[in-house]
Amino acid sequence: MDTTRVSSTGFDGTPHAPAAARRFVRQVLGEWHLGHLAEDAVLLTSELVTNAVVHAGTGIELTCRLDAHAAPPRLEIEVDDHHPTRTIPATGSPPGDAMATSGRGLALAGLLADAWGVTYSGTAKRVWVRMEFADGSGAHEVALGTPAAAPAAAAAPVETLHVGVIVADFDGRVVSWNPEAEALLGWPSEQATGRPLAELVAWRGHGSYSLSLADTLNLGRWRGESRMRHRDGRLVPVYISHLRTEGRARDRRAIWMVVANDHRYVLAGPPAPLRREPGRRIKDLLDRDRPLAEVLDTIAQIVHTSSGGDASYVLLRGESGNRFGVAAGAGATAGLVGLVAAGLFGVDRTAPAVVDDLLAGDVALAEQLRARSLVCAPLRVSGEVIGYLVAAAAEPGRFDQELTVSLQHIADQVAVTVQRERTAEQERAHRGRLSFLAEAGELLAGVHDEELIAALTAQLVVPKIANWAAVYLTDLTGMTRLAHVWHTEERHNAALRTSLPSVPQATLGEISWPVGAESVLSFPLLIQGRSHGALVIGRVEPTLPLEVADLLADLCRLVALNLHTAMLYTRQATTSRVLQRSLLPMGVATMPGLESAVVYEPAEEGADVGGDFYDLFTVGDHWCFALGDVCGSGPEAAAVTGLARHAVRLLAKEHYTVADILHRLNETLLEENEEGRFLSLLCGELTPLPQGGALCTIASAGHPPPLLLRADGEVRAVASPQLLLGIEYEARFFVETFELAPGEVLLCVTDGVTERRDGDRLLDDDDGLARLLSGCTGLSAHAVAERVRQAVDSFGPEPVGDDVALLVLRATATLRAGQPVNR
Template identity: 75%
Template sequence: MTLAAFSQPPVRSASVCHSESDRTATSSDVLGRTVDTTRVSSTAFDGTPHAPAHARRFVRQVLGEWRLDHLAEDAVLLTSELVTNAVVHAGTGIELTCRLDVDADPAKLEIEVDDHHPARTLPEAGPVPGSTRTSGRGLALAGMLADAWGVTYTRTAKRVWVRLELADGYDAPEPAGAAPIETLHVGVIVADRDGLVQSWNAEAETLLGWRADQAIGRRLEKLVAWRGHGPYTMSLADTLCLGRWRGEAHMRHRDGGVVPVYVSHLRDRVRRCSVWLVVALDHGHVLAPPPRREAGRRIKDLLGQDLPFAELLDTIARIVQISCGGDAAYVLLAADGGDAFGVAAGAGATPGLVGVLAPGIFGRDRTAPAIVADLPAVDAELARRLRARSLACAPLLAGGEPAGYVVVTATSPDRFDEELVASLQHIAAQVAVPVQRERLAERDRAHRGRLSFLAEAGELLAGVHDEEVIAALAAQLVVPKIATWAAVYLTDLTGMTRLAHVWHSEERHNAELRKALPAVPRTPLDEVSWPVGPETVVSFPLVTQGRSHGALVIGRVEPTLPLELADLLSDLCRLVSLNLHTAMLYARQATTSRVLQRSLLPLRVAPMPGLESAVVYEPAEEGADVGGDFYDLFTVADHWCFALGDVCGSGPEAAAVTGLARHAVRLLAKEHYTVADIFDRLNHALLEEGEEGRFLSLLCGELTPLPQGGALCTIASAGHPPPLLLRPDGKVEAMATPQLLLGIESGARFYVETFELAPEEVLLCVTDGVTERRDGERLLDDGDGLAVLLSGCTGLSAHAVAERVRHAVETFADEPSQDDVALLVIKAAAVLRPVMT
């Protein structure tokens, strides 16, 4: 194309502006001829919210007139941002100028926006680090899209300009095989706003066979065999409403045939008519725009930068929102394992997290863009969640199927048209491949990160059976990695929900956060209106096996939550729910077990006038109240009875035998059975249980007060460590002979032994958890170690003796004891008082 091609008189722009001027600067070439080197077209708008839309149309039309369609997407994007900034930050009238200089090296296109508030400066070029606000980011985007940009201030105005450099070689080459130029006929057809033909030149008659008197007055649609054009299939009526359009079409010949043609359509809004330039398809290159630079190159360059995936999506959303002039824009990505799409990024007046959107407008079977003029009438729920009245979307096609959508919304109905959808689809086509590529890479990274995060969470929650601790851990797992703050609500078995734990990234705000959140919600958690603050609040239910355990509520500064994070939080909530469910079952079982276990031990040790007693009882199993050892001390008539036993084994099975033995001893003693008879009856009872290997060692005795003080002790030992008697002089003696264990032989016979427990003497009865306390190969009772220990307790009270023995058992080895420990200490007073019955 020569420079002269740019010197054609410009067609005036649309009448939506208040004033408009076209200017052409000239210079002389070496032959002295005057040629146009600069083209200028300008317009003015009021500083209203409609200005960006008018500006986009103006720039697109001017660039079409200047045959610079290849710059349209970038130029419209930049114009929209500059005008929007001027409207928001200045609020005055705006002048928009497009200037083309083809004589520069390289040729350049400049777009200038003037406002009349020079005191208002533009925001910084680029966001503050760590900030998520969307205002002020346009100039950073302009800096990436434009080759240069700047700001010029005068006393009365402020001008912001951007420059796009034109690539070389815009001369349109004549296509190979094109028809000879001698056969070129350019038909000129003018139709009024109703589509009636008003003008028909001789070239149109030569091309189509209709004479002017036959064509004028006919409807243009009767002369056109309209089959749509491009991927959007607009109707002929819609096409006639466009400001400009070029493309292939078919027109009806006078002889009844159909002629393939190339049409350049221009809508003259001043004269309210449409002008068609028509040539045979073989000569289409005459009217076609020059070979285009790859559309969206600058967008591709922008997306080709090594951006984090979240920033890439935010950038795309910003581009969509700016270029389409919507109130909000979104990038949707397909949710894993379903046909739904979720919001991955948003820009503009986004309403916050809108989550996964149900199939409908967005579906895997939709491969073409769509416009919804009145969204509430089509999908009321979607309109509520997006807070929108109109919507336009285009799919991100990957392998022929939509991997996501770019979406633009507006709060007013019927906001978008087919021309805008074409731009939206153009953007979608440019970003689909990089988005899908980065999505797969991000999904792989997110999967590894998710596994690591969940493994850490599982390790922290493992073995925790306290609901309060689980709630605290859940909140601290997501703060500050995922959220600014988190709160955990717990629902008990009665259905009551309460605020259990809160955690803020800045701990000083914890108390304030707890006050701001409802302590006991009066509505279901999914219906709670959370306090409106700087963060976006979203709630995740804690549900397992159909039962609600509460909810995890988070607050984030970011307006949207990426799908990967939403999936991660859902997985975390399932893990927390399972642990809460386990904790609930554990607490219920522990309570039941504790009640049953406590029934196996004496509620209290019977008071023994004239005798001092002390008991130490420590089950080996963590959290258990009762093990395989047991004790009892009670009164019968005029004497006291005591028992100390050890069941073979541990755990619930041993505890069951413990209960049987203790209750049997007490019951038989109350029925005045002798100690020998008690052993005999209990031996038979254990054998009747039929469980092999469940043996019982038992030490049982009676204490009868003596008039001179002390007591007469009748005792028997069935395989139990013998009791030790401490004399006042420090001498220690074993006082019973071990006999056969209970539960081994049905014909076993048991006997008793008798001795006197004198005043100030101490009787120590222990289980093998004391005597066999192990430190490596050494036992506590090796070399009569227990007797030696007891001999040093002369003059101590029963409680002091018990504590000394307990301490010796505990400190005998570094490792805790692996066996139940039980010991009973009885010390005689000087004179025993008679038992009151």
């Protein structure tokens, strides 16, 4: 009668198959009342199915077979795929070959199963594992769900205990062999001393991650099983506790304490805390769909629990290059951010490692981790290292080689899950990163105020990335100050500013500013080798993922670029304002019997001076005025503006007539040889009349004619058009004279007024400006100027596209003695 129980199912060869297989095995073992085997069986199933998915990719059949009446009872788990050309290497294959062929190997099968193997057919490949869990006498109870405890191994008699002490030098030759070693192995000291230790040890690696004898001798500590050659030729199973001394390389010694394997309990350490609790947590982790951050945090906690170290980390490879950054941590990890020192971690380091004292080989990493000893295992997917699991401790020599097997087991179980979730997360993060930087760039674009840039930067990272943020700015003199702070809760802003140094004494790149319970991290604002300050953030999370660190670095470069631009803009704007002030008069002169008003509006945004200019000044007993317009705009036009205004004032004070002023200025412009730089100029003199008003002598060189408003509302042009200045040497200019009576208004404008456009229509079409002025009878000079300005602004829907300058002169009665001058 066949009492074997069998349960089978099938899956597609997709990444979801391992999780489904784990659920199936757990359900079957629950029905068979074998829950006490579920942890190991589920982990083995996950290993087998994952290998089939990664390396076969075909449909998968999973079979659970229980033979409760075998001696001992056994549970077999079989995974069939349909890719027979894929092979799994033999147990004795070198580790490198195993990884090259199978990617992950079956290290877990060697750890947990009593036997495993591969069976081939013409169309399929079957990988199986066997778990023997009790002797024959308890088979029936086991089958019914009553677990039978395995008998404890009987210790060998103490009388046969021999603890051999063997010392080997740097080259692996025996330099010391005690009598106990002779009693155990038969070799007298004189025959063993000087022989290579390799001749006395039948060294055999265990699993895919075993080390050679030479590598083992270089370890600080190691314990494990091996076989040594007895003098009579047989191989003696032994248990070895290895210790390497410190000092210079050539002076180091390897010390072995050796006992028969039956006496291993004398030297063996406590069992590694991996098998049950971490195994259960890994199983739970792989069975559920969780966010990547939660997966990584759970893995870090598992490593921390399993290793017994002070801290644990999950390092992941960056998107490009061979950089590894902290993705999660547990234990004493506060403040660790971004990249770790690259000496120990690299894409070509595919085996786990133990470092007894980091200070002896990698001081930078020891300082960064605040640790002396370290153990690490690579996360590998299809032979490629995607990251590391790391445990660290403050004191040296904390970990031994046995822990690497446990740590590598964890790494192999979670590597595929981490890679799958990280790939999806990176795609989402890449889109979010581009969106975030685009938003930041748009927000900061065109902002030329450093204080505003600092405020926007702090609010960009809070609360998306940090709990609070502070921006320090460094000026051109090298002085650094706290410019802006921002907290997720605005009511804490004042307290945060008080707790942070207003002028930091430490380097801004350091991360040793404890503020509350958060981890404080600093990122420099650097561009073109110059520091513009730093962004300092506080986070509740103990570590900062590499992707977030890269995002903040990109943001800081963007902010630094905008700060640099703002600095250049401020410097240029200050210089420009100083120079532009010299192009316009500081004030206009006042005269008895005359009111004046000026409107000046450059078209270029941010400019104080454009191509238009004006002036009104005294010369002896009369007054001179000028209104001009340089062809073009920008700095070139402003340069001609300065030349023309100062030349008019200088020539007038030398008592040149209006006509001579135009003539000499024309020659000056032609001598400057500025191609295409023409100037229209309205220039005149005002001589007060005893009865009030003034006699006006005026000339217009290519300028819009001035308009005279009579007291009765009549408007007429009072100057004839003449040739532009800067066109030909032989040009001759003439003047015209008229009387500006009390109450009359003289309006002088540039073409920015007359040619103000609304579609195809100009403001001065059909004498539009004259009609506008005729309605200003009785108004003061300032009122006339304001009405004309408003008419220009409101004439068209589009902003004014040209410089606007206008000068209004209004004659009044003669001032009596002692009457104040109108300004």
